[in-house]
Amino acid sequence: MYICVCNAISERQLQDAIAQGAANLADLQAQLGVATCCGSCADTATEYLPGGRYAADVGAHAGGLVGEFEVTVLSREAIRRVA
Ligand code: FES
Numbered sequence: 793m794y795i796c797v798c799n800a801i802s803e804r805q806l807q808d809a810i811a812q813g814a815a816n817l818a819d820l821q822a823q824l825g826v827a828t829c830c831g832s833c834a835d836t837a838t839e840y841l842p843g844g845r846y847a848a849d850v851g852a853h854a855g856g857l858v859g860e861f862e863v864t865v866l867s868r869e870a871i872r873r874v875a
Pocket of ligand 1: 829
């Protein structure tokens with residue numbers, strides 16, 4: 793979902809920037825360019841910052857970026873042999 797249509801900034805980009813330390817709208821503007829054109833996204837973007845309505849979503853998203861996971865890659869040949 794796009795938060796800033798003018799600059800094609802997605803919710804995920806916004807959450808990543810905040811998880812990596814953006815602490816206010818000025819940081820988001822500097823890092824992403826959000827709210828630097830028409831400005832209509834400024835209030836929504838601000839709601840993702842600490843204390844905002846969607847701040848908890850940033851933490852949940854950031855938690856998904858860390859931790860270990862295992863990826864198994866099978867070649868087409870191996871898949872044919874298994875099937
Ligand atoms: S929608 Fe973000 S600056 Fe216009």
